[in-house]
Each structure stands twice: as structure tokens, then as C-alpha cells.
Amino acid sequence: MWQNLAMRSALVAWAIAQTLKGFTAIRPRGGFSWKHFLGTGGMPSSHSAFVSGLAVAVGLLHGFSSTEFAISFVLSMIVMYDAAGLRRAAGKQAEVLNKLMAEIFQKGEFKQQRLKELLGHSPFEVLAGALLGILVALIICK
Incomplete structure (x- = not known):
């Protein structure tokens, strides 16, 4: 599998993006954040880096007018x-629900269990991930 340049x-690209997340997370004491390294969301988008790295590599290897590139693109x-859309909206909804649950929890009505809020990405995080993937594909495939 490692011989496959597109893969x-x-x-x-994914590994670099995930590693960068661990360092780019805002932390009070600085340093590496395992929570952000292992989690979803954050800067840059590893999903975007992964798929853009794959698509550009496929384009470089099979041609940008090939069916393979069209599918990957x-x-x-x-x-x-x-x-940037659906997952980010779900994260914002989780944030609102967490606030509502905190208010209800203070009244003692049920045990609080927080929902994960960092699910999606800002358009800038998606763009940064895509550019990272493109750069990695250009380096590996050229």
C-alpha cells in the first residue's frame, strides 16, 4: 500500500494535519495537545488534507481529465x-444543547453529560487542510 503514491x-497529508492540530490548539500552558491531536475539528482540517492529497495525487498520476481524478475530486x-457545513452546524447545536443542559443540571433534574462541540471546521480550516494536501501530493508525486 505504501508504494501507491496516491495513498x-x-x-x-492526514498525519501532518493531525500533528499540526496538536500544536495549533490554543492551550493555557502551551505545548502539545493530545486531545486535539486525537480529536475531530481544529486547524487544519485533516479530512480536507487527506482527500485533497488523494485527489491531486490521482490527477498528477492519471491526468486531471481522467475518470479517476473526476471521482476523487x-x-x-x-x-x-x-x-465546513453539516459537521460544523452539528457542533454549534451541541454547544447550545450543552448550555441548556447546564441550566437544567443546576436545577438537579438530571445528570449532566456534555456533548462534543468541536465537530466541524471553519472554511479557513478546510482551506488550510486542502492546501496542505495539495502541497504534500505535489512533493510526493513529482
């Missing part, structure tokens, strides 16, 4: 749209 581009757009 290698995608995996390296369309799927990349779906993943990036989902990261």
Missing part, C-alpha cells in the same frame, strides 16, 4: 463541504 500522499468536494 501515500493522502496518508502523509467530486468525493473531495463532498467531504470538504460536509466538514
Whole structure:
């Protein structure tokens, strides 16, 4: 699998993005954040890095007018749209629900269990991930 340059581009882009998340998370004491390294959301988008690394590598290897590139490009757009749209909206809803649950919890009506709020990405985080994936694919495939 490692011999496959498209797969290698995608995996390296993902690994770099996840590692960067651990360092770019805002922390009071600074340093590396395992929570952000292992979690979803954050800067840059590893989903975007992964799919753009794959799509650009496929384009470089098979041609940007190939069916293989068309498939990988369309799927990349779906993943990036989902990261910045649907998953981000779900994160905002979780934030609102957590606030409501905190108010109810203070009244003693039930045991509080917080929902995960960092689910999606800002458009800038998606763009940063996509650019990272493109850069990695260009380095690996050229």
C-alpha cells in the first residue's frame, strides 16, 4: 500500500494535519495537545488534507481529465463541504444543547453529560487542510 503514491500522499497529508492540530490548539500552558491531536475539528482540517492529497495525487498520476481524478475530486468536494457545513452546524447545536443542559443540571433534574462541540471546521480550516494536501501530493508525486 505504501508504494501507491496516491495513498501515500493522502496518508502523509492526514498525519501532518493531525500533528499540526496538536500544536495549533490554543492551550493555557502551551505545548502539545493530545486531545486535539486525537480529536475531530481544529486547524487544519485533516479530512480536507487527506482527500485533497488523494485527489491531486490521482490527477498528477492519471491526468486531471481522467475518470479517476473526476471521482476523487467530486468525493473531495463532498467531504470538504460536509466538514465546513453539516459537521460544523452539528457542533454549534451541541454547544447550545450543552448550555441548556447546564441550566437544567443546576436545577438537579438530571445528570449532566456534555456533548462534543468541536465537530466541524471553519472554511479557513478546510482551506488550510486542502492546501496542505495539495502541497504534500505535489512533493510526493513529482
